[in-house]
Amino acid sequence: MAVSNQQNGSAEAPIDLANPTVVGINFGNSYASISVLNKQGNPDCIANEDGERQIACAVSFHGEEIYIGNQAKHQLVKNAQNTITGFRNLLGKKFSQIDTSKPTTSAPVIEHPEQPDTAAYKVQILQSAPLPLPASTTTTQQNTPLASRVATPRSEPTPATRILSVSEVTTIFIKSLLQSAEDFLGKKVQGAVITVPAWFTSEQKKALEDAATEAGVSVLQLLEEAGAAAVAVLSNPTAPASTTTSLSGDRTQLVVDLGSSALALSLLSIRQGLIHSLATLSDHTLGGDAIDSKLIKFFAKEFTKKTKIPLTVAPAPADSKQDQRAEAKLRLAVEHTKRTVSASSGAATCSVESLKDGIDYTGSINRMRFDMEVRNVYAGVGEQVKTLVSSAGLDLFDVDEIVYVGGSASLPGLDEHLAGIGFREDIVTPFSSGSVVGGGVGDPTTLLSRGAVVQAKLLAGLGESSEEEKEVKAAFHEKLENWTGVKVTSKSIGLVFPETSAEGQEENALGGQWIPLVLRETVLPCRRTVRFGVEVGEEGKVGFELWQVDESIKITLEKPPKFEPEDGEPEEEDEEEEEDIEVKDRIISKDELLGAALLESKKARNKKTTLEVQILIAEDGKVDVSASEVGGEKVTLAVPPIGA
Amino acid sequence: MAHIVELSVVPPPLRSDWTPPQSTGKSIAPLVERRLIPAGSAYLAHVKRAVHNLSFEEHDKHAEEERKRLEALYGNGTNGEDDLGVGDEEETEDLLSLDPKEWKKQDHYAVLGLSHLRYRATDEQIKIAHRKKVLKHHPDKKAGVAGETNDDAFFKCIQKAMEVLTNSERRRQFDSVDPHYESLEDEVPTEKEVKSAKDPNSYFFKSFGPVFEREARFSKKQPVPLLGEYNDGKEQVEGFYDFWYNFDSWRSFEYLDKEVNEGSDSRDDKRYTEKKNKSERARRKKEDTARVRQLVDLTLGLDPRIKRIKQEEKEAREAKKKGKTGGANGVSAKQKAEEEKKKAEEEAKKKEEEEKVARAEAKKAKAAAANAAKKARRAARADGADA
């Protein structure tokens, strides 16, 4: 098969565009995941050979063995000094830029003895003595010792020290991800899109790209995490159309990424597939680790209650090796507890063999208790969400959709909490649309890698045969200023169809039916075409005005509906404490009249006709609108460019 | 094409006193600078338009042309990858409920859907078969499917089979004891069967031919002379028996070794098992060599060609004798007639044989056609289920 013999990235042979052999990699600081394209060309997150879809970013050295992934994580209990974690966040940083003062629970970062100011790790390994025979004789696979090899006894492996730079560790790890993907696909991977946090600097990106290239991955793009999330959601054919904005595909999306060590928030404006960020924020005090600490404390207390053995954790006292080890064991164990809480509403258990003094421990926690224990984390996320949205000059009510990313965002308690902080009632979240459970399209733990592979598929199809094609391809790489810098509208523009207000009815602020055409935050140049039915008046005429509008959210306080206590006993104090409920409404008011047009209807039936309206706004702000009955004569109107 | 959004609002009739207001000449509000995230097909379209300096309409046209070009290049996105004849074997209940812990006992070829190829399967075919099975049985594909209890047992069997068949040494060991052929080994025709057959001659070739074809795979020397046919010359027949009496087989029996109990610390225990395994292998090998020898003995004993050759030689000797006594011009009329008669007989027989072969061929073709039809039906059913 010609393709599989091809070197990565040099694919001249026609790539199967419907299903190129590409992967999407979500490379977090604590977990990674891989997605590939299935037969239908849709993204699927795959499990590695250990059956894990969330693959721990950990590399552990134990004697002659190297463990990678979740197995390596388990080495943190007994072999912490030779177990490397947290390396992603150190990529591209100089040793002097890294804070090494904090105690670590894994192999400490040191300065590379040979490469100045390079961050590295030192691990103890067992080195097998070199074979007495030249290496060229070993032609068969290693897992079956050849008869001849058995006959030549090897000398015992000897202890040795190995220094690995952060980049080298990353390469080892990415290589194993690639291997898992290729084992699954049965083909060589032709290219990959890898996700990176929004705060990654260009040094960090470069270090990651180099490490990945070293691992044999042809990097198609390093994609910002929020972008990968949006692409995953947008590419989902079964997604519910945004129910509230009349222009489908246009929405304001909040991406909530709650990982292990941090919360990352992005508020995105999506306008017919074009994505730009309105505001971002990150908080390194919130995340799975913080949740773990709360849970560990909870279970340690329970353990002490049950056994009368004192146990202090999170943090464990520096002078108690026993408590430290107990904490490490609990940290591993609550991983399972958390996943159970996310997956089902029943109680979740936590079991640790020989937690302390040789005593085994099994405890359990139910959903309610869990949410109570970690409510500070939920509340912290809620507060940051409010901060983010108001920093963009918007109200929570303006958000159309929430997308969850990151393992800790799988917790339904978080979504429940956010639902109560002031979003619209009909806001779309993966929990409200039921797409989280059972590895659905909204699954926060797989979303990033799925988005990445969708993007990889797009990039795999790009040619490089002309200067223009090369330029198009380059627009997905670093130094994108050429094409990512854009201008957007600051106010929404649409049509008003003047109507006679019905008697007794409050005068509509716009004086007619409002049909938005181009929402604020739309990238220019833009084109929108809409089609809709119109009732035709007595004279067979259809007329409209083109308006630019202001939008705001009006908040009115309403008394909550009173619940009369059944038995007539008035509940005291409580009653006056009852807070008013905020009721929000979107207010649209006229800002600027941009033009108007009148059309003679020639095709009306039963006093109704269908109108097609197209609006074009050029980069300089020039607006052209044309309207016609479908297949009929056009009327046009134009608005001069800004500053003309 | 421009994307047209259908709206469900229906504006009411125009206010009767409305006239279009005078244009104010105003422009839209000042623009704001933003940075796009370089992701998604809309961004690609945005860049293409900008790089090629196209209007929306020109871009529409471009996109349409590109779509047509790709369709012509790749067909409708379907690419018929050649599976090198691996095909899709039916998976029986028994097969799917194999226990990976008992992997040594499984038929690795059947697990990968290669029962029809076995030792003949090339490395490439094995790879393709494996990929097909993985795509079908990867635990990932099953998770969440109703009724499937996230059971990856068969997947593990697949991985084991792959492990064995892609390692040439381990594959050789397995091929040595391929359960499919083990069961056939007992089906060697007996002397009685041959002798009591309606046409012992043709029965002999029909029944022993495949046996030797089968056994030939074990030969270190390739190609291997096969049984051949009735009219083979003396040299050929002798060559055949010569080869098979000196049959040099790579067959060995490590695969049937008892597991060395790694758990036990007792070195004696380990050594004992190893010793026992070694002697078992040797015993089996000896038995196998004897088996092949017996087979060749039996075949030689029943081979109608031996009689024929002996007869021919005798006749040749007699002819020679007669020639010596009867002068240089040699062959008597009677002898000539006899020879002619024999020739005719042989011709008739040959014709009959040929017809038989043709019939068999026709039957085979028919079976193949039926098989293909079955496959197509199965595929159609699978498609239907997908839809």
Ligand SMILES: Nc1ncnc2c1ncn2[C@@H]1O[C@H](COP(=O)(O)OP(=O)(O)OP(=O)(O)O)[C@@H](O)[C@H]1O
């Ligand atoms: N189903 C689940 N329910 C609750 N928590 C989970 C679940 N799955 C994973 N987690 C937690 O999510 C965290 C890992 O999330 P993620 O993979 O997004 O982190 P990351 O991207 O590697 O880290 P970071 O973004 O902080 O650098 C861990 O704390 C893990 O325990």
Ligand SMILES: [Mg+2]
């Ligand atoms: Mg993350």
